[in-house]
Amino acid sequence: MNPRTRQILEFVLDNLVWFMLVFVLVVFSTFVPNYFQLGIFANIIEASSVLGVMSIGLALVIIAGHMDLSVESVAALSAMAVGILFCSSGIGLGIQLNPQWLMVPVSLLIAVVVGGIIGASNGYLVVRLKMSAFIITLASYIWVRGLVLVISGGRSAQDLAPAIRWFGIQRLLGLPLTAWIAIACFVVFSLIMARTPFGRHLVMIGGNETATFRAGIRVNRNLVIAFMLAGAIAGLAGWLLTIRTSGATANLGVGLLFNAFAAVVIGGVSLKGGVGTLPGVYAGVLLLSAINTAINLMGLPANFTQVIHGLLVLAAVLLDAFKQTIRQRLA
Amino acid sequence: MSGVQPGMIGAQPGMSDPLLVLDNVAKNYGAIEALKGISFSIGRGEVVALLGDNGAGKSTLVKIIAGGLEPTSGRMLFEGREFLARSPAEAKAAGIETVYQDLSLCTNVDVVANFFMGREITRKVLGVPVLDERAMEQVVQKALASAGTRIPSLRTNVEHLSGGQRQAIELNRFVHFGGKLVLLDEPFAALGVEQTRRGLDMIRQVASQGIGVVIITHIMQQAFQVADRIVVIRQGVVAGDIARNKTSPDAVINMITGETLAGAGPAG
Numbered sequence: 001m002n003p004r005t006r007q008i009l010e011f012v013l014d015n016l017v018w019f020m021l022v023f024v025l026v027v028f029s030t031f032v033p034n035y036f037q038l039g040i041f042a043n044i045i046e047a048s049s050v051l052g053v054m055s056i057g058l059a060l061v062i063i064a065g066h067m068d069l070s071v072e073s074v075a076a077l078s079a080m081a082v083g084i085l086f087c088s089s090g091i092g093l094g095i096q097l098n099p100q101w102l103m104v105p106v107s108l109l110i111a112v113v114v115g116g117i118i119g120a121s122n123g124y125l126v127v128r129l130k131m132s133a134f135i136i137t138l139a140s141y142i143w144v145r146g147l148v149l150v151i152s153g154g155r156s157a158q159d160l161a162p163a164i165r166w167f168g169i170q171r172l173l174g175l176p177l178t179a180w181i182a183i184a185c186f187v188v189f190s191l192i193m194a195r196t197p198f199g200r201h202l203v204m205i206g207g208n209e210t211a212t213f214r215a216g217i218r219v220n221r222n223l224v225i226a227f228m229l230a231g232a233i234a235g236l237a238g239w240l241l242t243i244r245t246s247g248a249t250a251n252l253g254v255g256l257l258f259n260a261f262a263a264v265v266i267g268g269v270s271l272k273g274g275v276g277t278l279p280g281v282y283a284g285v286l287l288l289s290a291i292n293t294a295i296n297l298m299g300l301p302a303n304f305t306q307v308i309h310g311l312l313v314l315a316a317v318l319l320d321a322f323k324q325t326i327r328q329r330l331a
Numbered sequence: 332m333s334g335v336q337p338g339m340i341g342a343q344p345g346m347s348d349p350l351l352v353l354d355n356v357a358k359n360y361g362a363i364e365a366l367k368g369i370s371f372s373i374g375r376g377e378v379v380a381l382l383g384d385n386g387a388g389k390s391t392l393v394k395i396i397a398g399g400l401e402p403t404s405g406r407m408l409f410e411g412r413e414f415l416a417r418s419p420a421e422a423k424a425a426g427i428e429t430v431y432q433d434l435s436l437c438t439n440v441d442v443v444a445n446f447f448m449g450r451e452i453t454r455k456v457l458g459v460p461v462l463d464e465r466a467m468e469q470v471v472q473k474a475l476a477s478a479g480t481r482i483p484s485l486r487t488n489v490e491h492l493s494g495g496q497r498q499a500i501e502l503n504r505f506v507h508f509g510g511k512l513v514l515l516d517e518p519f520a521a522l523g524v525e526q527t528r529r530g531l532d533m534i535r536q537v538a539s540q541g542i543g544v545v546i547i548t549h550i551m552q553q554a555f556q557v558a559d560r561i562v563v564i565r566q567g568v569v570a571g572d573i574a575r576n577k578t579s580p581d582a583v584i585n586m587i588t589g590e591t592l593a594g595a596g597p598a599g
Contacts, residue, residue: 195461197451200444207439214399214435215449216420274439327491 006330013323017267017283024287028294035297042174048289049182050244052282054237055260056189057230059281062264064226065206065273066126066133070140071234072257074118076148078111078238083248086164087157100163107164111239112232118144119231123224149250156249160242168243178240190278202226206273262309263288266316350375350543351512356405358391365391367567368405373543378534380558381547384587387564389547390432393516397429398422426511430501430518438490442482445489446471446504474507479529495522506533512543531557551580563587
């Protein structure tokens with residue numbers, strides 16, 4: 001095999017999920033009536049913003065060789081905190097700030113800080129107790145959702161303050177600002193992972209934690225930061241969720257965790273840690289969203305989505321194994 | 332155990348200012364005494380071969396010096412000052428480099444990333460440290476070329492490299508970063524004859540810069556080829572500490588297996 005073919009093949013393998021996305025879009029555009037429209041594509045991006053943001057945090061922790069099952073509940077808690085404070089009906093307190101726009105940074109800060117605190121506590125427990133992140137964050141997944149039920153009393157908050165709602169309504173180049181926030185998050189965190197020592201260290205910790213410790217990298221500190229970031233980003237996802245639904249219900253976001261896992265795995269992140277990139281995860285998120293949209297347009301019952309997502313995750317894992325064998329042959 | 336020649340510390344003739352002094356360093360795992368009290372010293376520019384049977388406590392000792400394992404008792408002096416590395420980061424900051432027996436590479440990233448693991452070259456972009464990949468790649472290229480190591484592409488992930496190439500990365504890493512003291516725990520396990528010879532040359536070259544070297548090995552021939560002094564550990568104590576040119580492989584083997592005890596002593 002000459003170097004050029006080899007290079008092309010490597011490139012295709014590295015970006016396989018993007019090729020899959022393009023393939024799926026072409027197929028749907030050809031066979032699903034009304035699929036090929038700018039509005040539909042904008043919708044795909046828009047619908048994936050909450051899931052996308054949440055997947056970033058999950059991917060960070062998985063790439064570092066751990067796991068965070070709590071992101072969904074954390075997003076719900078942040079959403080509920082913002083909902084209770086800034087919604088005017090239901091259980092909302094309808095707090096008003098002057099000037100109005102001040103509610104935007106304040107609500108955002110509250111959502112991110114709530115998430116960050118839970119994330120940091122997850123990280124601290126994982127590092128200190130040296131227990132499996134799976135168990136620690138499973139506990140958080142349960143108690144944080146419980147906390148949402150407790151503080152809401154099972155009721156919901158509606159009518160989010162218009163100043164915050166503005167982000168879901170205002171559009172730029174055909175996309176609502178919430179979608180741009182998700183895209184900006186992907187760009188920023190992709191750069192952090194690929195270009196900064198912190199990102200590089202997370203990848204290496206996921207690959208061989210002992211080696212990084214011996215090399216003098218402060219593994220524990222990096223891991224706690226990764227968990228904290230995952231929580232904070234989940235909080236941001238919760239904020240977007242409140243905007244999207246203009247309020248918060250006790251069961252907001254249920255099931256998002258599994259979609260986030262699907263997106264991360266489809267995006268090429270290995271659950272063993274150390275492998276995967278955030279642009280790939282974004283492609284995975286868009287792929288899921290593209291398929292959902294196709295199912296909607298074809299008028300299939302929404303229940304099909306779950307079956308298809310499950311199969312897609314299986315396909316992604318098989319594909320990953322297949323990629324490994326090809327790579328080994330390349331080496 | 333206690334009372335093992337504490338008076339000997341730093342007393343070797345011609346070694347008025349030892350780089351590292353171990354004074355009765357012990358390590359227990361519960362009731363098991365891995366190290367019962369180790370005392371010896373390493374001078375600047377000196378190559379010490381640390382020999383001993385499997386389970387004699389060599390790797391435990393290396394981990395204590397390199398940070399990551401705290402001794403149960405005893406003390407260490409590094410450059411004349413009390414020294415205890417609570418983490419490898421602290422040891423590294425003090426100038427102690429370590430090459431471990433089981434390779435300490437991250438196979439999921441490329442050669443350059445491994446070479447600079449934990450001390451990446453960065454430049455500031457808007458106040459944020461950003462990896463300077465080009466600068467790092469140049470350094471690695473130069474370091475590997477001067478050591479005669481051939482690796483097809485510095486951007487391939489280490490998982491695609493052979494055992495020898497991987498070990499070469501680690502060896503070149505310590506040669507490049509230097510420091511003051513280098514610990515090598517069976518560094519040539521995966522190397523061929525020619526690469527081993529080059530590795531031994533590297534060690535002499537590093538020592539000639541005034542860096543202290545401790546090399547753990549099983550292969551008597553290597554120890555005699557490269558070391559100035561030979562320290563034998565048996566059952567958690569120093570069973571022999573002798574200049575290379577004052578002993579023979581047979582004598583050392585006897586010390587390792589215990590047929591002669593400390594009689595060969597640290598007379599140097």
